[in-house]
Amino acid sequence: MSRSLDDPAGGEPDESEDLDDPRLAALVEALARGETVDWRQAEFSAGSEAEREQVRALAAISEVATFHRTWLAEGGITGNLDEDEEPDDEIPTHWGELEIIERVGRGSFGDVYKAREPRLDRIVALKLIRASAKTPEREAETLREGRLLAKVRHPNVATVHGAAGADGRVGFWMEFLEGKNLAEILQEKGLFDPREAAEIGIALCRALAAVHAQGIVHRDVKAQNVVRENDGRIVLTDFGVGRDATVLHTEEPSLSGTPLYLAPELFEGKLPSPASDLYALGVLLFHLVTGEFPITGNSFDELKAAHQGRKRRWLKELRKDLPGSFVAALERVLDRDLEKRGDEAGMEKELRRFLGERPLRRKRMRQAFIVAGAVFIFAVGMYVARELRRREALEHLDKAAVLHKEGHLQAAINELNEAKKIDPKNATVYLKLISYQSGLGRYSAALTIAKEADSLCGEFSLPSCLEVKGRLAIQLMDYKGALDNFEKVEKLGKDERILQEIVGLYRNLAQPDQGLPAARELGNIDDPVGAGELALTLSAAGRYPDAKVEVGKFRRRFPAHKYLPWVAGPVAIAAGDEATGENEFRSLATQHNDSEDESNGQLLWAQALMFRFKVDEAKEVLVKSSSLDFQEGFDRNEAIRKILFAKCFAIAGDFRQASLALQPILEQEKIPTNLKLFRNAALIAYSVNDIPLAVRFSKIVSQLAGKYTTSLSRSFDLQLKGELAWRRGNFEEAIKVITEARKERDDPQNSLSLARVYLGQKRCDLALPYLNDVVSRRGLIVDDFYTPWTIWNEAVASEASCRKK
């Protein structure tokens, strides 16, 4: 082995190699740099007795160094000997795009700066590794911390805006918290009032639920890591020792976190879990109201012995004035028995009860309770089960994500299938497979995978399982069921992906108003998709001026973003600016290199042209779009294209061509996802008087509705039965059935069908309210990619005709 020139020991074996363990090496480095190290915690974090012994030796050396460094200074003599050594000690003026204002904190290896993000004109906290302290491991660790935090979006968790490397330094930037941590407040103001502590506890329960929902264990919940902002907001921060489940599985169990906050099972070598975070929260609240800790000790062994011997302090003994319900809530989560500890939702409920508040949204709270309980049980199982397989699977997942981004969906699916073989219980793999297969229009495959995943999840209510159930429900066109599952996931923690689903589902359920709160949350996230969803939801809800304002904001924040035409087009058309809408879609159809975008863009452009009665141009666009072949996804768009062709022919009065265009749709897979296609085909077939064809499509819808009973399928089935009854002259039956359909789903198409029946009876007075309903919901109609938007034109024409009469 070659020996370094710096090695004065010459040819002797180098004993220093014993300390090559990265954790110990980091401690040596910190000592060498004269940085402050929490030696007690380091000792607790050691993985073995030998390692602990080495840490103790380092701590003794550090004491000697500290003595020499401070001894003279204690008499009033100070001096900064390192002033010529830390060139990076100077505060930089910029990092990447950020303008650095001042340094606000200094950690072992990094600095925290107050900075300004000029593009958004907002103040952020920037955490950067010092240039002199950077190592590949530390850089990776910092990025990991940033990414961990970025996974969680919750008002009580510090929001990370980004993590990156720039100007030779790695770091991440997050919201700037104006306030003090709870340890500082405790020191300054003394013990907390139990009500105040309960309010903090509730905020932290919600924060932890959000953290755990992402599969992350915080591992260092303590007073120093919770900030109370000046406006009173409680924020959980510092995920320095946090780990996601993936990393946790591959590591040896070790003690991290402040020892006095550690749960008893951790001293027995068990892995940190959501339950140990909850225990730490209990210790934190205990500490806030008493200034003490339930278990104390001066060393690892003392603390371990205290836990084993159950020598602990009781809240009731330390503060006899505390109300029983508050004490009970805290003592429950401090239980040695993990199962008795319950979960965050349970603790939140108890704390709210103590505060005299009724639990919010009772039903959802109960669901969250069940969910979080199952999360805990499942999570513990997961922690010990997977490990290396998971890491290997993750590599395939990463590759799949890259391929997907590049538009190679089939290759991405192949990678996911590899991941599935290696880790057949990885919910993320299933979720992505469902998404990608749906993206290619392979709904049968997506449905099969969703069912497979759902059976693997069983009754578990882990967020990923809830998401699987949600995705399965979407494949079954059970939007209400999907919404229920996604809302449960969202309750466990804000996630923009889930919020997007919720917003989209409300629009699919023709209830965009109800999706507005979630859309507004999305709009607050600095993300183009979120901004777009808010604009689209406002438009679908008929709030056109607000939608246009949001489009304007989108344009300013994300100019030239490829998602912009997708948002600006429908909003413009819904708001009556059809020419702008048409132009937006034209740009979408012609300016992208992505064949899927281009193909979808052609269809939307054709819709916009039809909407403006430019039928011939629409047909040209549809013909042109037929030549676009984007892998297997062609099937879905080809079917929509046929529907639009048929509609064009129907408008032009060429009924035979319209029927011919619809024929191939009969060959589509008989799966719930294609319900809308069959329904639309049936309606167009009825409109061109091809009753046999319409009946064939209607039967398909009826069969699917019998097999997959959802409000959507029932509504479609009833709607078509009403159409048939009307065609047969049975107006009474038609009105009855379509009214039933309308109760199942408040769909403008149902209103139009009812209006048609009344118009057939020459009852404009009865038709008008329904026509008005359709006319007033232009935004919702334009939001629907599948249904011909011309139903709005028909309603307007009929309404005008009625008014003349």
Added chain:
Amino acid sequence: MSSPMDSTRGLFLRARDGDMEAREKLWKKLRERLCRYAHGKLPRRLRSLVETEDVVQNVLARTIRRADVFDPKHSGAFGVNLFTALKHELIDQYRHASRQPVEGETATSLAAQGLSPMEEAIEKEKLDRVITARSRLSDEDQALLNARLDLDLPYGDVALLFAKPSPDAARVAYERAIKRLVAKMVR
């Protein structure tokens, strides 16, 4: 690149033999660093009374005069010895100053009876372990630990004294010395 004769050790050996040029070079080389060290450690109240440079020059002259009893075995030994002497000089100055407390300052009694200040500050058993293990290290490791652990010298100075190419290399060498010290302590 400077010749081996111009290394701190080389200059010291030449100065010891009466080479005035070497003595001048040595002074030039170390003056600034010694003064900075002294300025940082010198009691605040003395800074206006004592010229830092005088203290440093006295120490350097005394160290060279004692050269006949001091034989540096490695590159860093002379420098570490010089800084140690300076530190002792400063402690003496401090003790002297603390006997004449200035209003508003608290004089710390450094003339502790029985125990040394370090023994007072650090648990004896722990201190003994460090001291014993240190004595079992190589001379250069001991000097490195002196330089950084006891004298708290910046790595720039350590690099100069130990002929390391950069402060970072000095830090790495010091980290290795610590690791070897730990290895001796845990045996």
